[in-house]
Amino acid sequence: xxxxxxxxxxxxxCPIINKGDRIEDIIVESxxxxxxxxxxxxxxxxIVTVTESVVARAQGNYATIDHIAAxxxxxxxxxxxxxxxxxxxxxxxxxxxxxxxxxxxxxVLMLSYPxxxxxxxxxxxxxxxxxxxxxxxxxxxxxxxxxxxGSPMHTFTGVDYIAYYKSLVEQFGIECEIIFSNxxxxxxxxxxNVLACDVHTRFRTKRILKANGxxxxxxxxxxxxxxxxxxxYNEKYGLLGSNKSTEESVxxxxxxxxxxxxxxxxxxxxxxxxxxxxxxYGDGAFKDPVGKIWELADPVVSPAFTxxxxxxxxxxxxxxxxxxxxxxxxxxxxxxxxxxxIRNKNDNLVGAMESQGTTPRQLTDLIGSLSDLxxxxxxxxxxxxxxxxxxxxxxx
Numbered sequence: 001x002x003x004x005x006x007x008x009x010x011x012x013x014c015p016i017i018n019k020g021d022r023i024e025d026i027i028v029e030s031x032x033x034x035x036x037x038x039x040x041x042x043x044x045x046x047i048v049t050v051t052e053s054v055v056a057r058a059q060g061n062y063a064t065i066d067h068i069a070a071x072x073x074x075x076x077x078x079x080x081x082x083x084x085x086x087x088x089x090x091x092x093x094x095x096x097x098x099x100x101x102x103x104x105x106x107x108v109l110m111l112s113y114p115x116x117x118x119x120x121x122x123x124x125x126x127x128x129x130x131x132x133x134x135x136x137x138x139x140x141x142x143x144x145x146x147x148x149x150g151s152p153m154h155t156f157t158g159v160d161y162i163a164y165y166k167s168l169v170e171q172f173g174i175e176c177e178i179i180f181s182n183x184x185x186x187x188x189x190x191x192x193n194v195l196a197c198d199v200h201t202r203f204r205t206k207r208i209l210k211a212n213g214x215x216x217x218x219x220x221x222x223x224x225x226x227x228x229x230x231x232x233y234n235e236k237y238g239l240l241g242s243n244k245s246t247e248e249s250v251x252x253x254x255x256x257x258x259x260x261x262x263x264x265x266x267x268x269x270x271x272x273x274x275x276x277x278x279x280x281y282g283d284g285a286f287k288d289p290v291g292k293i294w295e296l297a298d299p300v301v302s303p304a305f306t307x308x309x310x311x312x313x314x315x316x317x318x319x320x321x322x323x324x325x326x327x328x329x330x331x332x333x334x335x336x337x338x339x340x341x342i343r344n345k346n347d348n349l350v351g352a353m354e355s356q357g358t359t360p361r362q363l364t365d366l367i368g369s370l371s372d373l374x375x376x377x378x379x380x381x382x383x384x385x386x387x388x389x390x391x392x393x394x395x396x
Contacts, residue, residue, distance in 0.1 A: 005389070006389050008387070009385060014382075014384055021057075031048060031268070031386055046387065048276055049279050049280070050281070051282070051371070051384075052241070052254050054384075060232065061232035061233075063249065064099075064248050064249045069103035071223050075223070076218075080193065082110060082187035083110070084110050085198040085201070087118055088122070092244075108176075108178075108191055109177070110178075111161075111162070112180075118295070120154060120161075131148045145180050146162075192215040194217050194218075237299045253282070261280060277305070279306065279364055281367070282301060284296070284371070311363060
């Protein structure tokens, strides 16, 4: 019988995972238990995805704000630190900022506007136009910003992030001065010691700072890139990808992830005889149309994946073929023509009109977004996602 279902995505419920748990065993057992209870079979080229959070929890990859403060002091010594382009997030940056402040004498916090790097708005772009302010040229003090825009609240959280971030610094008795600019070199009028807190633009930011006279420059991926007094760490991403754990600690992005996905793949093969692909995922790479927020606050969508998930899709657009190449055909004749075309398509369709609109993003970014939307960020309790039929096409 002809298959009538393509890709199927299932959120897999797992036990609550804690430090020291054997994450590979838990994941494999959870997938196989779900298959048994729900009545589906594991097939070759199925995909198991695991949220980075549970991997980091099993690793015990945590650090306190005191660990952050100690690393900041070691890197910057005494004096004023410019904290540049942080994202606006209680979960992602609040405890990082507290740790940074605790290790500093004074903080000059420079916020990008009208929004942060991932789209969290401080002020609507229309309001800038009304006031005649150009965010690419104008540098504003906190007083100037307030006089123009008052106390804007975040669309979703209802938080005044200017006041909130300032309060986090000042709770330790540390002076906090806030300015608004989109030029990295603006901070150098206040201090030559700068911590670049942007995620995806950090390399450019550091290059510009160093070219314009900054003396001591680090980025968040260099803070807790090694253990401090027994803390967790991430040698590649440091504090990037971290989340608030408790009021005094953060959970870091997981480290040494490749053995985890390779082991899961091996164990699934041993138990089922099927070759599945495996990846660890963080934030998906998509944008919210209402809040205008680009979801990707993690440094990458996937810190580790098996080899079958490398690369991009190589697909043709069915509607293009139906409307153009085979516009004169109908029914079974059209189906056969399209199926034959797909079976014989080129291995590289880049630039071909038949592939336009097929979103040739990295497979891991596409699958990571699918997984993130499936598992959610709240109380669904499905940190593992099982995907079937993702590599199928119209001919299967």
